[in-house]
Amino acid sequence: MRRLRNRPLAVFAALGALVLAGCGTDRHTPGDGATSAVPGGTVTAHQLMRLTTVHEETGMTLLEGPVFGEDGRLIVVDVTAPAGASKVMSVDVRKKTVRKVFTDNRGAYTSAQFSPYDGRLHLTDFAHGEIVSLAPDGGDRRTFFAGEVDGAAMRPDDIAFDRDGNLYVSDSLGMSEGEARGRVVRIDRDGGNATVLADGLAAVNGISFDIGYRGLWISELTENRISYLPVVQRPGSAGRHTAVRVDGGIAQTDSIAVDADGNLYQALHGRPAMAVYDKHGERLATVEVPARAKGLESATNVAITPGGTRAYMTVSGPAGGYLYTFDALAEGVRQSNGG
Template sequence: MQLTEAHAETGMTLLEGPVFDEDGKLLVVDVTAPEGEPKVMRVDVRRKTSQTVHTDGRGAYTSAQFSPYDGRLYLTDFAHGEIVSLPPDGGDLRTFFSGEVGGAPMNPDDLAFDEDGNLYVSDSRGLTEGEDIGRVVRIDRAGKEATVLADGLAATNGISFDADHRGLWISELTRNRISHLLLGAEGKTASRHTAVQVDGGLARTDSIAVDADGNLYQGLHGRPAMAVYDKYGERLATVEVPARQAEGLESATNVAITPGGTRAYMTVSGPAGGYVYTFDALAEGIRQSNGG
């Protein structure tokens, strides 16, 4: 299903952050949408219709996920270093967190919630400078306390809890690698190691989703495809847009797998527009494969 066309004001469209609401509707963000165009939209995947949930003149929203604590939809604003929230139906936009963390501003890209509603954010600092100064930041569910869990990362992008909520999978866009952060008491990092080196060629590692069996769905920026790995790093599959339809499509940023089902919905974008493509996942969808 095509959702957007390249915007004249920005010269592009970039769909991200697919997440299902409680009614089974798919919410998607368009990172580069200008004011007046839908920055958050709700998609009825059965009827193939969409409607605007939110637009504004400021935000560049790169991910979306519902909080298990208050049920609001949380968005990362990459351009302004903020995290905002709104009700599922839009309106009542609130700034949840803004400002510096550890003496430096954030470029929040993706986010994940733990079971208590605390946020874990991939901070993609250094992306434009080409420096390894990216971070993983934990923000308590009240938005009052922010802590750096890991730093020295190469444009941190994807972030998701593993299937057991014991640790975080994170991807580094400019190093094409996936790392695992084992978490200890109070969400602090107990250990960190490089888990998967992604052979992406011209494509780079974008967002991550995890299914009920612990498999990783690694989005690729620069190719309309996803790489799928098991939790031990074995490459299981490559999901790609059929060649006859791939012209003008450049990235498959993220995926949402139907909670309790195996139908997956992948956000794909390029000069040809912004699309949602569907495929059969290897296992059922859980919170870790629904937004972020």
């Protein structure tokens, strides 16, 4: 069985095999199994449910992109799911039930996010360099964007939308070669014009707007750093700069989310945990699964209930793909719901 310890290699190999083969909105209430976040300390996340097991065809399962839909159900993608298996699933977090929403025979989907412009669910297909969209019920598949950007095909990983529905994508170009050629790409809300906003990034992964939509927080997996990229220029403002250097040890920086107070939730690949920082780079807390939880190697992303503090973290490894829950430091907003 292949393991998830080295995502850039193991996941890329699994994606290659796939190509060849063809919302709860309630606030936290006492006694429901979640642990309140205490700034500066460790927050213990608790298992909600297992969504997937390791796929025989790919030797892996890797959950990503949790995002709440308007119906209150949580959408989750399985990056390495083979054809026929649930590549996009819908979870009722109250009843602890899951159902298939979408599958196909080619895509390897690494993130999910609903557009504020047309309400459609957008997915990044890392294997084919495309962004596709679905109706909220999983039907009516469309290609939102495909093709080269500035002469190079994308390796789209995570996405974020601005208020108008324009899409910003972390492009992990160069990741498989170990080269710092990653980019941040902006695509108009109709899927038309694509513009490179930043390049020279090392396996860029997480991407999320700050609370004021003035800039983007972006994480580089192979450099273990979070950078800040202004997108609304003000007099005297600078370009991209390193904002946080993550002391991850063997773990690497994966997806990123932002709560209503502007705190950053940095997922860690290689460790089933998240590091939480404020906007000034101070480490506020570490979210951990219990030490007794075996066979879990990575926490890839989180969705915080819109208007509430209950958070749902996707965790994966040889034991399968799970949802773990904890209390966030602040309420959920669009920036902490998918990406």
